[in-house]
Amino acid sequence: MSKVVRQIGFDEGAYVAREKEDVVVGNEIIRHRLSSRVIHWSVGVSFFACLVTGLPVWTPVFGWMATLVGGLSVCRIVHPWFGLGFALASLAMAVQWWGDMKMTKEERGWVGPKLLEYLRDSANHDKIGKYNGGQKVYFYTSKLSALGLLVSGVVLWFPTSFPQWLRVFAILLHDVTFILFAVSLVFHIYLAAVAEPGTLNSMTRGTVSKAWARIHHPKWYRELMGLEK
Amino acid sequence: MSVQSLEIRRSSASVWGSPSGMRSVPTVAKYIDTSTCIGCKACEVACQEWNDLPPLSTQQVGTYQTLPTLDAGFWNLIRFDEREVEGGLMWLMRKDQCMHCAEPGCLEACPAPGAIVQYANGIVDVNQDNCIGCGYCETGCPFDVPKFHAKTGKMAKCTLCVDRSSVGLEPACVKACPTGCLHFGTKEDMVALGSLRVDQLKKGGFTTAALYDPQGVGGTSVVTVLAHAEHPEWYGLPRDPHVPLGVKFWKKWLRPIGFLAIFGAIVGAFGHHLYHGNKGHVDPGPVDPDEPKA
Numbered sequence: 001m002s003k004v005v006r007q008i009g010f011d012e013g014a015y016v017a018r019e020k021e022d023v024v025v026g027n028e029i030i031r032h033r034l035s036s037r038v039i040h041w042s043v044g045v046s047f048f049a050c051l052v053t054g055l056p057v058w059t060p061v062f063g064w065m066a067t068l069v070g071g072l073s074v075c076r077i078v079h080p081w082f083g084l085g086f087a088l089a090s091l092a093m094a095v096q097w098w099g100d101m102k103m104t105k106e107e108r109g110w111v112g113p114k115l116l117e118y119l120r121d122s123a124n125h126d127k128i129g130k131y132n133g134g135q136k137v138y139f140y141t142s143k144l145s146a147l148g149l150l151v152s153g154v155v156l157w158f159p160t161s162f163p164q165w166l167r168v169f170a171i172l173l174h175d176v177t178f179i180l181f182a183v184s185l186v187f188h189i190y191l192a193a194v195a196e197p198g199t200l201n202s203m204t205r206g207t208v209s210k211a212w213a214r215i216h217h218p219k220w221y222r223e224l225m226g227l228e229k
Numbered sequence: 230m231s232v233q234s235l236e237i238r239r240s241s242a243s244v245w246g247s248p249s250g251m252r253s254v255p256t257v258a259k260y261i262d263t264s265t266c267i268g269c270k271a272c273e274v275a276c277q278e279w280n281d282l283p284p285l286s287t288q289q290v291g292t293y294q295t296l297p298t299l300d301a302g303f304w305n306l307i308r309f310d311e312r313e314v315e316g317g318l319m320w321l322m323r324k325d326q327c328m329h330c331a332e333p334g335c336l337e338a339c340p341a342p343g344a345i346v347q348y349a350n351g352i353v354d355v356n357q358d359n360c361i362g363c364g365y366c367e368t369g370c371p372f373d374v375p376k377f378h379a380k381t382g383k384m385a386k387c388t389l390c391v392d393r394s395s396v397g398l399e400p401a402c403v404k405a406c407p408t409g410c411l412h413f414g415t416k417e418d419m420v421a422l423g424s425l426r427v428d429q430l431k432k433g434g435f436t437t438a439a440l441y442d443p444q445g446v447g448g449t450s451v452v453t454v455l456a457h458a459e460h461p462e463w464y465g466l467p468r469d470p471h472v473p474l475g476v477k478f479w480k481k482w483l484r485p486i487g488f489l490a491i492f493g494a495i496v497g498a499f500g501h502h503l504y505h506g507n508k509g510h511v512d513p514g515p516v517d518p519d520e521p522k523a
Binding site for chain 2: 058060061063075120121160164165168169171178179183186190196197
């Protein structure tokens with residue numbers, strides 16, 4: 001990228017991050033290229049559209065949210081379409097990230113004790129690559145939830161076309177997958193936007209600092225810096 | 230349409246109805262005697278007329294039955310069925326309609342506040358104003374009664390002529406019935422009438438006759454005399470109707486559990502941050518000579 005004509009205010013990091021990731025630019029590392037970020041925020045925005053139009057139907061406690069879109073009847077009409085958008089965006093995400101999300105045997109421990117170690121700051125980070133086991137578990141949780149929400153959502157969208165037992169099952173599946181996803185999403189947002197400063201930047205501008213990479217993803221850092229033996 | 234003069238005992242997606250406890254209203258019921266129904270369909274016509282429901286095209290289903298099932302524009306359907314019993318032929322007719330359950334599954338499943346209400350007198354009614362056409366009521370109903378308007382998706386069903394019964398008139402179908410197989414009054418009186426008729430039938434040789442008032446849904450405000458009560462399915466009635474377990478589990482357990490789980494996660498995240506602070510706030514320092522300090 002050194003051939004680029006540098007003007008005052010030229011943001012080389014953001015420029016490189018349009019198409020490339022896993023490259024070092026000055027003091028920064030490109031973590032998510034533009035297409036990944038667009039896909040991520042498509043999933044995020046469509047999910048929150050679903051949330052605002054779905055929660056008022058889930059329980060009247062959140063009935064006030066319905067006024068944001070013009071009432072509960074509007075929720076019933078638009079929620080399935082937002083859901084379809086969420087499913088499509090999730091599919092794109094699954095395709096985009098699939099290769100990065102292969103889990104090693106060790107990483108399977110993140111389903112249980114390793115996650116707690118991580119939250120207690122007592123985990124050994126040394127072998128963590130671009131994604132840690134927790135992120136991979138979250139990836140599979142969210143994609144599985146998206147599948148469950150889509151399948152049950154189609155049944156709930158056209159209730160008169162399906163037998164009663166299937167509609168009952170769909171209501172339960174839609175709820176279980178939503179709860180599963182919502183709980184894990186709380187921690188996803190917390191860790192990314194609050195608890196680990198510098199992380200949110202990787203999904204907005206696309207870059208992280210070298211220090212961030214070395215703290216949270218040391219193996220990935222060493223690979224990119226050519227330090228991995 | 231909600232009826233001003235009637236208090237609401239229960240309302241969908243709401244904690245309370247509007248019972249003030251000031252008024253004492255008896256639970257009402259419709260009595261249907263399948264053994265004296267002659268299948269004349271006067272009740273069907275009266276229902277359409279009183280409720281301003283335009284005529285629908287009939288569908289031939291191999292019997293005299295007007296339509297295969299109830300419809301958003303057809304709330305009262307005489308079902309015709311033929312059964313061979315001990316070498317003889319039984320021609321069974323039953324007036325199908327909303328059963329007005331004491332514990333209505335439609336109301337329990339409905340997510341729209343006030344879309345389905347149960348009045349103090351036991352009548353279960355739909356407020357189309359509030360209905361969002363999601364179809365959950367159909368999932369909660371053990372009798373396959375809720376039907377939806379093709380264009381709006383809104384649910385419609387028998388109101389037990391609440392506009393008539395709330396001012397002391399009998400429902401239109403009862404008014405029209407020529408054989409006296411339909412009656413309307415307090416639930417107590419209708420159950421007593423049913424027992425009388427069941428005794429008569431038993432003496433007449435129908436030893437298994439009984440009054441269909443299923444307790445699985447807390448009893449219904451439509452009680453039906455069946456000559457062959459050991460086979461309610463012959464009349465298109467479920468043997469032991471109850472609100473689907475999944476719907477009850479969903480409302481009573483899964484939803485509160487989910488609510489707590491999500492809020493628990495939010496509280497947990499806050500707590501984690503209060504206790505542990507930021508993760509990775511330590512500057513690791515340079516690891517190789519070329520690396521500038523971040």
